[in-house]
Amino acid sequence: MSDYQARALAHPNIAFIKYWGNRDDALRLPANSSLSMNLAGLHTRTQVRFDPDLEGDRLVFNGKVSQGAALERVSAFLDIVRDMAGQPWRAVVETENNFPSGAGVASSASAFAALALAASTAIGLDLDEAALSRLARRGSGSASRSVPGGYVEWQAGDSDANSYAVSIAPPEHWALADCIAVVSQGHKKVGSTSGHPLAATSPLQAERVAGAPERLAECKTALLERDFARFAEVVEADSDLMHAVMRSSQPPLDYLQPASEAIMAAVKQARAAGLAACYTVDAGPNVHVICSAEDADEVTSRLASMPGVQQMLRATPGGPAQLW
Numbered sequence: 001m002s003d004y005q006a007r008a009l010a011h012p013n014i015a016f017i018k019y020w021g022n023r024d025d026a027l028r029l030p031a032n033s034s035l036s037m038n039l040a041g042l043h044t045r046t047q048v049r050f051d052p053d054l055e056g057d058r059l060v061f062n063g064k065v066s067q068g069a070a071l072e073r074v075s076a077f078l079d080i081v082r083d084m085a086g087q088p089w090r091a092v093v094e095t096e097n098n099f100p101s102g103a104g105v106a107s108s109a110s111a112f113a114a115l116a117l118a119a120s121t122a123i124g125l126d127l128d129e130a131a132l133s134r135l136a137r138r139g140s141g142s143a144s145r146s147v148p149g150g151y152v153e154w155q156a157g158d159s160d161a162n163s164y165a166v167s168i169a170p171p172e173h174w175a176l177a178d179c180i181a182v183v184s185q186g187h188k189k190v191g192s193t194s195g196h197p198l199a200a201t202s203p204l205q206a207e208r209v210a211g212a213p214e215r216l217a218e219c220k221t222a223l224l225e226r227d228f229a230r231f232a233e234v235v236e237a238d239s240d241l242m243h244a245v246m247r248s249s250q251p252p253l254d255y256l257q258p259a260s261e262a263i264m265a266a267v268k269q270a271r272a273a274g275l276a277a278c279y280t281v282d283a284g285p286n287v288h289v290i291c292s293a294e295d296a297d298e299v300t301s302r303l304a305s306m307p308g309v310q311q312m313l314r315a316t317p318g319g320p321a322q323l324w
């Protein structure tokens with residue numbers, strides 16, 4: 001590629017221990033550390049070209065020119081990159097996802113991880129993984145976790161300098177699959193960025209945050225030991241706690257639909273009957289069912305026939321953000 005342009009690819013990720021609420025919204029310093037798996041098979045590809053002759057940034061998303069809030073968020077992010085490089089140039093950003101946006105598959109994670117790598121490279125910065133994760137975090141908190149590969153921990157830290165994600169195990173460490181039951185393809189009513197500031201209004205948030213280090217340690221041990229039974233309990237507990245916080249905030253946020261609840265109950269029942277599967281749900285109605293890769297066909301066929309399930313997506317542990 002010629003000067004001042006670069007292309008990058010990043011995967012979204014699914015959090016096993018969730019990020020909900022910031023200690024600093026502007027810097028996206030999270031209230032608690034979180035833990036996730038990158039999702040191979042799903043990705044964002046982004047090309048950035050800085051051009052001294054451009055008057056403003058331009059965003060093309062899935063082949064269509066994008067303006068308004070999406071462009072503003074990208075421009076504000078590019079301002080951080082321009083500041084770091086000491087350059088004023090505006091950019092053309094062309095980006096595409098191979099999965100539906102805005103409904104529980106965290107598209108902002110892969111979007112800002114890919115944009116951080118493409119934009120920083122295009123403008124001539126050579127950032128190491130921690131610096132890139134910190135930069136991605138400024139665009140979307142969960143994007144910090146899509147920078148390193150495999151199973152990833154975002155260490156909350158207490159400043160811009162020490163809040164970034166690291167890989168705790170490579171993708172091949174454990175052959176898990178994420179079978180995503182898509183019950184809605186629409187955009188969520190309240191996006192995560194508007195949701196995070198509400199977390200503190202829930203009387204349950206302080207408890208959730210206080211218990212997060214213990215849940216994270218439990219989840220990490222289960223993951224490193226490939227102990228699915230242990231892993232399943234803490235993953236579901238952490239997801240349930242986040243939704244309890246969301247539902248008890250002012251105003252309340254309820255992302256779950258009746259179909260989501262039915263799938264969650266079915267997964268619990270199937271596990272009690274011996275299937276190694278558990279659920280986790282982000283800020284949307286779609287249910288991520290985590291299982292061993294060998295059970296993924298069985299899980300997919302069972303879920304596909306449930307009422308309200310429009311589509312099944314499948315992902316396996318994914319690698320880091322990379323140039324292509």
Ligand code: DP6
Binds near residue numbers: 019028140142282283
């Ligand atoms: C529920 O990272 O999407 O998916 O930083 O405002 O972009 P912003 O929020 P975002 O929040 C993710 C919330 C979550 C849980 C998680 O992924 O940890």
